Structure formats: C-alpha cells, structure tokens
Amino acid sequence: SQTIHQWPATLVQPVGSPLSLECTVEGTSNPNLYWYRQAAGRGLQLLFYSVGIGQISSEVPQNLSASRPQDRQFILSSKKLLLSDSGFYLCAWTGLATDTQYFGPGTRLTVL
Amino acid sequence: QKEVEQDPGPLSVPEGAIVSLNCTYSNSAFQYFMWYRQYSRKGPELLMYTYSSGNKEDGRFTAQVDKSSKYISLFIRDSQPSDSATYLCACHSGGYQKVTFGTGTKLQVIP
Numbered sequence: 001s002q003t004i005h006q007w008p009a010t011l012v013q014p015v016g017s018p019l020s021l022e023c024t025v026e027g028t029s030n031p032n033l034y035w036y037r038q039a040a041g042r043g044l045q046l047l048f049y050s051v052g053i054g055q056i057s058s059e060v061p062q063n064l065s066a067s068r069p070q071d072r073q074f075i076l077s078s079k080k081l082l083l084s085d086s087g088f089y090l091c092a093w094t095g096l097a098t099d100t101q102y103f104g105p106g107t108r109l110t111v112l
Numbered sequence: 113q114k115e116v117e118q119d120p121g122p123l124s125v126p127e128g129a130i131v132s133l134n135c136t137y138s139n140s141a142f143q144y145f146m147w148y149r150q151y152s153r154k155g156p157e158l159l160m161y162t163y164s165s166g167n168k169e170d171g172r173f174t175a176q177v178d179k180s181s182k183y184i185s186l187f188i189r190d191s192q193p194s195d196s197a198t199y200l201c202a203c204h205s206g207g208y209q210k211v212t213f214g215t216g217t218k219l220q221v222i223p
Contacts, residue, residue: 006155043215044156044200090155099144099163099204101211103155 002027006091006104013111019064019078021107023091026072031093033074034101035066038088050074086111115139118201118214127223131188135201135214138182142203142212145177147186150198150216159199160186191221 003026013019025031035047046059048066056066063082067075074091091104118135125131133147144163148156160175162168162184168175176185184201201214 044213046210049210088153099206100146100158100161101202102158103148106153106155108153 004104010108016080021076023074025093028095034092035076036090081111115212116214122218124220129191131191133186133199135184137203141205143206144204145184146202148200193221193223196220
C-alpha cells in the first residue's frame, strides 16, 4: 500500500530564516506531487505541483520554492521566511491508477 | 465567485442525528467529486470518491452528486462524536487536472 510522509511535524522559525520541508511517498512510482498551504478559514491553497523529477509548476508567486530531486521526494524551501508563511503545509500525491489525491500528515509552521 | 462553495459552519448536531453537508460548484467540466475528513491538526483523509452524477454509499456515509444543479452532498447516518471534524469537498475534471477544494465545514457531534 502507498504511504506518504512529511517532516518535520511542527516547526517554529524566526523571520528571515531558511526553510526546508520534505515529503516522500512510498509504494508507488511516478506520482504527481503537490504542496498545499492551509490557513485557518481559507481552505487549501495549491502552491506547487510536479509531474516528474525536476518538473515543478508554481501556482502562487511568493518567496517559496519547490524541488523534486527524486521520483518520490518533494521538497518545499524558502531562503527567508516571512510572518505570512505561517500555516499548515500539506503534501499530496496522485498516481496513474487513481483520480484522487491523498494527503500526508502535514507540517505546522509558525514564523515568529 | 469561488469555483467550489461550502458553508464553513460550524454545524452542531446531537449524537445519532443524520448530518447533511453540501457544496455547490460552478465549473461544468468537473467530473470527479471527493469528500475528505480532516481532524484538528491532521492531514485530510479521503472519505468518499464519486464519478459523475449519482449516489455512493459506504457504511454510514452516502455521497450524492447532482450535476444538473452542480450540487454535491455528504450524508452521515447515526452520527458519532468521532465524526467531529472538518469536512472538505473537492472537485476536478479528471486526469492530472488540479483539484479544487471547498473551504470546509466544521462538524461537531455532541454526545
């Protein structure tokens, strides 16, 4: 069966510090991978999606970036965090045999 | 106008009640409809998945899609305190198209 991991689970970072969140998927090959941010009362905001290694599409221009160095690894980064980057970050995947998205456990980021 | 609209609630019901959660959408191209359950501080968990119009039942849960009115519903029978969570509806048009989510309805089932 497929599983999706995210780490860290929680993170508290000062403004201006760098960020690296990691997502890995097990039990599937060539998944589509997604990064979302969920803010209270605002639903899920799609940040990035990737259909393959090195292929990243950005949905929202901001100080975040994403990379996919391996087939089942997706990384969300920032060089300098802003207060507005606080939120709940979710990674999701879709496979060839499914039309639905499956989410990871999420990372709660607080920027102080 | 958002592509998928969902009443944020909160919705409070007594244990054992039938719960009706609803969304409307505007994009006629949507063919796939999902409901996710999200507990506090956790990732969304897929509950129900429906293609096109019709009903789908899984235990106490029934998903209903009416494409003619662009209306999707989730019914929960014999609601339990463990059903207390935020429920997200989601739609997409298939393949690797982006999924559009509602903002979620917070449900509280009171013992």
